[in-house]
Amino acid sequence: MNFGSARNHQEALVFERVTQLAPEYPRLVRSEDKLVDVACLALNMLKPRYIRHSIDMLFHISNAEREKEAALVDSAVKAAFKILESDRRKESR
16 A cells, blocks of 8 residues: 555645745744754644645635634744744753
C-alpha cells in the first residue's frame, strides 16, 4: 500500500500563514530554520485534518468551518511566533 497521498491539510494553511506573518518578526525571519520551528510549533497546537486531495476540503466543510479553521491557524501561528520571539522554549526544558 502507498500511503504517500495522505497529508495533513493544516500544513499548507500554517505554511501560508507563517509566510504572511514573517515580515512582522524581523529577528526570526533571518533564519529559515526559525520559520520552520514556528510552523512546527503551530502545527502541534492544531488538530490534524488528514486528506488525500485538496478538493475534498472544498466539498466537506462549510464556509463557517473554513473561517473557524483559518482563525485557529492564525491564532496558533501567532502564538508560535511569540514563543520563539520570547525564547520561552528554553524555559520549559
